[in-house]
Amino acid sequence: MEYKIKNLKLKNRFLLAPMLEPNDIAFRLLCKKAGCGLTWTGMVSPLSKQKMDLDDKPAVQLFGNSARGIKSFIKKYDKDVSLWDFNLGCPSKLSRRLSYGAFMHSDFEMIEEILKTMREATKKPISIKLRKSGQAIEIAKLAEKYVDAIGIHARTIEQGYSGDVDYDFALKLKVAVGIPVIYSSVPKGIPSQIQGKDKLGQTLPSAQMASAGADKVGNVNVGKYRKILKDFNFVFVGREAIGNPNIFSKLSGSELRVGFKDYLKLAKKYKLFFRQIKYQAMNFTKGLEDAKNLRKRLVEAKSVGDIERVMGKK
Numbered sequence: 001m002e003y004k005i006k007n008l009k010l011k012n013r014f015l016l017a018p019m020l021e022p023n024d025i026a027f028r029l030l031c032k033k034a035g036c037g038l039t040w041t042g043m044v045s046p047l048s049k050q051k052m053d054l055d056d057k058p059a060v061q062l063f064g065n066s067a068r069g070i071k072s073f074i075k076k077y078d079k080d081v082s083l084w085d086f087n088l089g090c091p092s093k094l095s096r097r098l099s100y101g102a103f104m105h106s107d108f109e110m111i112e113e114i115l116k117t118m119r120e121a122t123k124k125p126i127s128i129k130l131r132k133s134g135q136a137i138e139i140a141k142l143a144e145k146y147v148d149a150i151g152i153h154a155r156t157i158e159q160g161y162s163g164d165v166d167y168d169f170a171l172k173l174k175v176a177v178g179i180p181v182i183y184s185s186v187p188k189g190i191p192s193q194i195q196g197k198d199k200l201g202q203t204l205p206s207a208q209m210a211s212a213g214a215d216k217v218g219n220v221n222v223g224k225y226r227k228i229l230k231d232f233n234f235v236f237v238g239r240e241a242i243g244n245p246n247i248f249s250k251l252s253g254s255e256l257r258v259g260f261k262d263y264l265k266l267a268k269k270y271k272l273f274f275r276q277i278k279y280q281a282m283n284f285t286k287g288l289e290d291a292k293n294l295r296k297r298l299v300e301a302k303s304v305g306d307i308e309r310v311m312g313k314k
Helices: 025-034 070-080 093-098 108-121 136-143 167-176 222-228 247-252 260-269 274-284 291-299 304-311
Strands: 003-005 008-010 014-016 040-044 059-062 083-088 126-131 149-153 181-183 234-237
Touching (some): 025 260, 070 108, 083 108, 108 126, 136 149, 136 167, 149 167, 222 247, 274 291, 291 304
Parallel strands (some): 014 234, 040 059, 059 083, 083 126, 126 149, 181 234
Antiparallel strands (some): 003 008
16 A cells, blocks of 8 residues: 655655654664654754754754744755654743744744745645644644645643543544644553454453554554554654664564664764763663663763673674
């Protein structure tokens, strides 16, 4: 089956969610190798002068509170990008202070100006990432004139990244628009209507879902992703992928596996900072039998060589 966002063909419907700290070039390349349908960068300012490594041809997520710099930034990187995204979902304190992300929802005029500028600057697909609010569905309808897909994180600003997801709200947004919708915030807070069912149609506790035939990788219930894809066009895989790019292998049915040694090789190639490599090494200990001891030793690491000795061939 062929999956598309505008004219962009994707090999599957499992997408790496935009995350600021984890999504460095080495990690994105690993996720792509493992089977990710499309990788996303973290938030990038169109006013940034920092060089971007885009060898994975990702979706680039822009943020800001005006259209300033967008046209020239897109022109600079357009050939190396698969899709352009604009963030309207970040709930951080910095976003509040600078009035961007989820704090732009009341400024329809500026949102339209930004999206119009993006549309005029590229023929590549464009998307937005929204968060639940009183204006989100109206913004989605407005955005349809300019974008080719909408991502929705169905939690409010106040909830941040925890608490129950309003799945019904995401469904209402999906019905309100005629373009692909990407569901975010999986699997925490998955509501009862997409939990596993037993033969009598009873909702199963998550702990019992594996014995009921649910496919699991680590602590992630893969079956939940597949259930979500019955309602939505694509799904973002976020925190569950941190330190575990192999989730994309499992989701896409690939037998290929990658590990920290593969990440380190790429990190050296792209000359990533020691602090970033150390952060990712910590992430990759997740789920390992000796994780606690490894993390303790990583805390004391003072060089990439130290990290390499601690992690060995993992």
